[in-house]
């Protein structure tokens with residue numbers, strides 16, 4: 001199945017058992033990649049069902065209850081089973097040790113445990129889905145989530161378990177980056193992807209316990225009637241929202257920061273340039289990780305929180321947007337005077353920058369507080385976070401998949417087909433989600449199984465776009481599967497990249513490096529002489 | 536221009552004074568976003584063409600952003616964002632502060648309908664009738680889960696939360712009809728929990744209200760909310776601890792309580808508005824007025840949403856009479872805002 005070339009991590013033990021008991025960060029990364037891709041497919045099928053139901057007002061293929069369960073499962077699957085582990089657990093595990101010149105992560109056994117915790121949590125969640133499935137939305141707002149009769153409990157427990165997988169992965173990366181960097185590889189020489197994973201890990205370790213706690217409280221409320229969120233017993237339903245968003249706003253950055261790391265790598269590699277402003281990208285990564293914890297109230301402008309509170313959260317949210325703006329300018333500057341190769345990872349990078357900018361600016365508009373009163377809980381918000389989650393993170397995920405496919409498998413995907421698919425995905429995305437912004441402007445609330453007829457034309461446009469997207473994903477799945485076996489053998493560094501991970505063979509041997517690599521400069525130094533100014 | 540942009544962005548009709556204000560900010564923001572997005576796209580495509588790779592080993596220079604450029608990249612968006620924030624937050628403060636002469640209507644969300652109650656009667660399901668050109672303040676609560684009262688034409692929504700009151704105000708300048716939607720997911724029929732705001736010319740509104748009050752069957756004489764509140768207060772035993780005469784007893788007197796700043800046990804003070812009065816019924820020990828023992832039980836399970844609203848109206852009606860001021864049928868209150 002894989003190139004019969006030299007010894008690699010793929011040929012070191014060929015049995016299933018050797019995979020199930022592996023401590024090799026690369027194999028663990030590959031397993032996470034397979035698992036998250038599977039759940040991306042599941043969540044995508046849910047999304048398609050939703051889009052089909054929304055083709056017409058009234059009933060198209062399912063009733064209200066089925067629809068309400070379907071959007072809950074779509075959200076839960078995509079957020080916790082795909083988006084959060086996708087880049088850190090799959091690509092992070094594979095690449096971070098390679099990028100810092102280490103043989104493995106700091107705690108290889110914990111790393112394996114995080115795979116099993118993820119599988120366990122996912123199984124419990126899946127079982128809950130077959131048991132009928134929760135109908136609360138992925139946000140589990142009380143008091144609805146504590147009173148509805150559907151199978152909320154297994155989903156809560158499943159997500160709770162997955163949380164531990166996330167925490168272990170985060171802890172592992174923090175310890176790895178601190179202790180296992182090769183001699184001479186100082187902090188300010190670290191690849192930007194490593195910085196992004198490091199920032200993400202901090203958020204994972206600090207925020208995920210709050211999610212675990214709040215899910216546990218909802219479970220307690222359902223099982224023994226604890227009354228914490230129940231106003232009839234002196235509880236406060238809004239307390240849930242504060243706790244939930246205290247996790248879930250930073251969680252947005254758990255999903256976005258790694259993708260920013262991917263883009264920082266890809267933009268350098270495909271323009272043969274050093275990062276335009278390495279330190280701005282590093283500091284803004286840390287800035288996002290920190291300030292992201294103080295913006296959760298922007299999800300509650302209409303909930304009756306104080307006017308002053310809304311203002312403070314709005315202003316903090318503006319600050320987070322600045323960090324993102326800085327990165328976009330730095331990536332754009334990297335292209336300046338580069339040698340730009342039109343390859344699929346670069347196309348995804350361009351799509352990423354555009355969608356992140358547009359989606360981010362809508363976020364800035366929400367942070368003005370007054371505009372949010374119209375947009376809150378409408379399709380505008382749905383479009384906004386899909387711009388960030390699909391337009392940015394999934395684009396980066398696909399970019400990473402194409403950029404590092406030769407690193408992981410030793411083979412290349414057909415370039416022309418990959419470029420075509422990237423263009424198709426970008427246009428499919430625009431066709432799906434731009435109509436949703438307009439739906440939000442028109443006043444279409446989210447989580448609606450049924451809607452007044454004047455919203456229909458935009459819904460039809462969005463569904464058409466979604467089928468284009470689905471077609472694009474199908475093509476990608478097809479040629480990647482084909483390339484695993486029949487793709488052109490890549491060689492060690494098919495892209496000519498100066499990223500540190502390419503210093504080992506592709507696919508890498510079990511212990512990554514045969515000789516200890518040296519690090520006289522930072523990553524992506526292509527030039528020989530220095531030009532200090534942009535002019 | 537306004538009309539053109541409104542249609543371009545698919546915004547619905549501008550049914551309130553706030554809608555016009557907020558739409559202008561919307562245009563400024565979106566047009567700026569488009570302009571910068573086009574700029575970024577143009578620069579990106581220009582780089583792509585100009586610096587396209589010709590050979591696999593094209594030499595590239597090492598370019599690092601100079602500090603002034605970094606400062607520019609931070610400074611320009613930061614000042615733009617802060618400017619927008621100041622503009623937006625000003626509108627937000629304005630729209631969060633109901634004017635003094637607003638007409639009050641109580642709104643109760645319930646799976647899956649809206650109930651509107653006028654302090655002097657009547658009450659209606661799913662249709663809210665209001666006069667044009669006069670501010671209306673809605674006092675929202677819910678009987679079960681959280682709902683959100685949303686009128687797209689007013690660019691305005693507010694959550695209806697069980698166990699507490701939130702408020703929202705609007706002024707519809709012209710007569711017309713505006714759909715009401717529920718914007719917070721509330722279960723099975725969330726998507727069909729719809730209603731309508733009917734804006735009538737002021738004279739027609741008065742006539743409608745009179746007719747409604749007159750036409751109620753005798754057995755259901757329109758009991759004003761304040762009257763009902765007085766009955767509830769007696770039935771629930773509130774008056775055993777709270778006087779309506781101004782004399783302090785086990786709890787603070789209700790006379791003139793509404794709109795007063797009460798010092799709190801443990802420091803600080805609270806404005807006795809609808810939200811505080813409701814909170815004190817549901818969770819009395821949260822904020823105890825200084826000088827009183829924390830002995831009041833919570834009434835959440837004992838008071839329906841209607842009874843709670845009625846009690847609040849009763850307390851609001853207990854204002855010390857001053858010469859020349861006659862008790863009004865419409866609620867009298869001190870505004871919490873401007």
Ligand SMILES: [Cu+2]
Nearest residue numbers: 249296298299
């Ligand atoms: Cu957020």
Ligand SMILES: [Cu+2]
Nearest residue numbers: 717719721725
């Ligand atoms: Cu609802």
